[in-house]
Amino acid sequence: MAEQNGIIQLKKIDVTFQNEGKTIEAVKDVSIDVKKGDVFGVIGYSGAGKSTLVRVINLLQKPTAGTVIVNGQNMLELSQKDLRTARRNIGMIFQHFNLMNSLTVYGNVDFPLRDSGLSKAERKQKIDKLLDIVGLSDRANNYPSQLSGGQKQRVAIARALANDPEILISDEATSALDPKTTTEILDLLGRLNKELGITIVIITHEMDAIKQICNRVSVMENGRLIEEGDLLSIFGNPKEQLTKDFVNTSTHIGSVLDEIRDSGIVDKLSGRLIELNYIGDSTNEPIVVELYKRFQVEANILFSNIERLQNTTVGIMLFALTGDDDKVEEAIKYLNSLKVNVKEIDLKKEGK
Ligand SMILES: Nc1ncnc2c1ncn2[C@@H]1O[C@H](COP(=O)(O)OP(=O)(O)OP(=O)(O)O)[C@@H](O)[C@H]1O
Structure with missing residues (x-):
């Protein structure tokens, strides 16, 4: 069955203003479909x-180009x-x-x-x-x-x-x-x-x-x-950097990373720094326990944030992994095989 059309459909909207001889493209080729x-x-x-x-x-604002359909009306x-x-x-x-x-x-x-x-x-x-x-x-x-x-x-x-x-x-x-x-x-x-x-x-x-x-x-x-x-x-x-920035501000991981970097803790940290994002049931403890049991790799949790969004758990965790290099590598591979998002962070290189 075809999906029902949205109550608001904006298609390929451009809005251009002329201001003191300059052209301002306030909206460029934006399409949204609100159900x-x-x-x-x-x-x-x-x-x-x-x-x-x-x-x-x-x-209230007429588009320079594009189609505006609300409730089926053009x-x-x-x-x-x-x-x-x-x-x-x-x-x-x-x-x-x-x-x-x-x-x-x-x-x-x-x-x-x-x-x-x-x-x-x-x-x-x-x-x-x-x-x-x-x-x-x-x-x-x-x-x-x-x-x-x-x-x-x-x-x-x-x-x-x-x-x-x-x-x-x-x-x-x-x-x-x-x-x-x-x-x-x-x-x-x-x-x-x-x-x-x-x-x-x-x-x-x-x-x-x-x-x-x-x-x-x-x-x-x-x-x-x-x-x-x-x-x-x-x-x-x-996916996009700006979206990541908004999410990071809201989970506070952005400021935690800044603090680790700016306070000099980063120079004292041993191990590899991993950021893990998950949606659903994965919880922090089992992962940390598993990493030790399977690979004898220790996960030193530096930050963790768990919240409920739309009745679903959304979690973020930052930890440093220490152990034998090979084992740490295996542990990271293992994390990658789980239903979680794994990102290695190199704060020294990332520097702001
Ligand atoms: N009537 C106008 N004439 C000229 N330029 C305009 C006009 N309205 C908006 N702009 C310009 O269009 C761009 C987008 O403005 P807009 O207000 O839509 O942004 P915004 O994301 O809603 O920001 P804010 O939250 O500050 O309102 C800006 O560069 C703004 O200066």
Whole structure:
């Protein structure tokens, strides 16, 4: 059976800006296919083109080239009226919330319902329900200036949901929030995805945000999409250097390697330094025990990080292997034969 088409299909999208006589290629030949029910993450550094790309989905940004299909509709061929209707199906939240300061929380959520054709009583019922979903029922009469950043973002989420969209786009929505509030907002987005079935596209420069709720990830660099896959494969087996950097920052192995290198420990380390990544059931201890039992090779664990992503264990371990040279070589071959990713690290050569 043919795989069902995605709810969002961007095909060969280019976005080019002309700025003071210079051409900026913000997005270059990017195709993505977001399935209904996905929480699709787009990660990249500032300037990579993420915002420009997601703004193409609802045509806030018109592409220079390419096709935009949302819910089976070719967005670039719609009349203005049909485009307005199609846009109601795509909610959006932003880093700086974009609330109207002169309106109360209630007024902000009511704003997109002005043209909905609903009566005042129906609107009230809807707004009460939305404020309940985002946990702000007791703040309806407050103004944005009376709210914390996290609460403002909750109002923005309620407002984005007012027209019952099937798609929610989050453009760095947690970038201005502290880590605890970020986790709470991401939890809320995850709940909206699970309970209301909303498809979410989230753009961020933080792998931790991706890890918390996304099932699929794409990585952007210099306007291009350089890597894409499901969360576990991106996390457990990143291919491109930038993806590795994001993953390493999030597992902290990057800073551990820097510390080993910069502190001079590297000169005192004996043995060969191995980084091991695994997805699933392999755990640290059996591997260490096996290496000793089979090859009399000692594995001195320098760092280990295990986390649960989408109910699956994803682990990373860094150790120095010591023993007879031949035996260490055999031990490395043995590791390579397991369902784990093995990488030998030569910190002295790697130097930064
Ligand atoms: N309207 C515009 N006119 C000219 N250049 C633009 C415009 N919008 C974006 N750009 C440029 O396009 C490139 C991509 O910007 P974009 O905002 O999409 O990146 P980003 O990955 O979302 O970064 P950030 O997280 O900082 O917003 C940048 O070089 C930016 O300066």
